[in-house]
Amino acid sequence: MRRHRNTFIALGLVLVSLVLQTTLFAEIRPFAVAPAVVLLTVIACARYLEPEAALLVGFTAGFLTDLLGGSSLGLWAIAMTAVAYATVKLRHREVDGILIVAVGIFSLTVLGQLLYAVVGTLFGHSIITQPEVWKHLLLPAVWNVILAAPIFWVSNVTMRRGERGWAV
């Protein structure tokens, strides 16, 4: 029952982050690039969920992002499912520590952005060929590292579990 509770909480957090992404971060875009808050929420929640639930939450979050985005459906679903999978694989490592967590968030965000760019290009959106594409790959990762503290705190408080894993 507890794992279902956490899954519903995770989906709620994803919805909140989606609303923030499309409203607050439509206006706050340092260097014209917004943070990938939904992606960060998927990373934050995947630490506390059962692996299957983490993947489903990642897929749902990605699919909702696709529905509110401007490109083909399924692209963010693929990217966020992969990020959730990678998070599930990484969270069991005994690497607690702020620096490692920061590197992990940065790498996972870049992975998600890169996957979206590559798969999106395969589906005809020519994202990789856009000028300054590196900004869209790297800057959201930097912003996500900064935003990780509040978002990890929220996920920690709402989805707290006995065993601490790959977390702050």
Next chain:
Amino acid sequence: MLPSGRRFDRVTALFLSLLAAGFIIATFDVRTNESGVADTMRGGTQTLLAPVQQGADMVISPVVGFFEGISNLAGLREQNERLENEVRELELQLRETAALQSQVAELEAINDLAPPLELASVAARVYSSGASSYDHVRYILRGSDDGIAIGQAVIDERGLIGRVDTLTASTARVRLLTDPIVAVGVRVQETNETGVVTGVGTGTLRLDMFDASTPVTKGSVVVTDGSRFPPGIIVGYVAETADAEVDFVLRTDVEPAALFSKLDYVKVIVGWSPLDAEVESDSPLIAPPEFVDPDPDQQ
């Protein structure tokens, strides 16, 4: 604790299944040209989330505005002086322009061109953006109930912003000019030659002119040519002077007139018949002439 081998297999199998599902959905969406079921799902999500996003926007906008105001305080005095100087210059220009206005009105009447501001339009508030930084879309609080149709031009006080892309009864998605899939037929006012402006995914736009005979100079005004959107809407300003070379496409950058990072209110031009997107993509804009037998008497 590492998961067991069996569990690991289940997780990997689910992961691969979800990836496959994602690819199937994407393929289906591309094949159906983002219409049909996918369009219905987009519309449904848009309708469901619009009230929440609207509420969030109403709370967030003043807060963001407050902090922006504080951060800009230091530069306000300098900006004020600059604006005062600009006002003086503009007043001078206005007097000169007034004399030209009557001539322009006369020319427009002759050419049967109506200035875009006189076309019927619907004002709309922007309440949301796309869900990632790759998206070049905005959502507005007007829909088909307000007379908006897919393909209509969206402008702000500075110029063209984009076109209506998807639609529900009360909301619409606007695809911005900066999106690489958007192309707009334009005319450079200075030379009166036509070309195409396309988005490149960043703040600037690209101008391609295929039959240019004269160079375009930095600062030249680029306006819509009337092929898809009403004529005369400012699209942007030429960013770099470029020469026309024989057998080469004249290509240069254009700074968009609209400020895409500060879109609060926009206008949708509803008094202009947009071309049907499907017709546009599947068949030529001008139908080829019917075959006429040059010498019917021979038969």
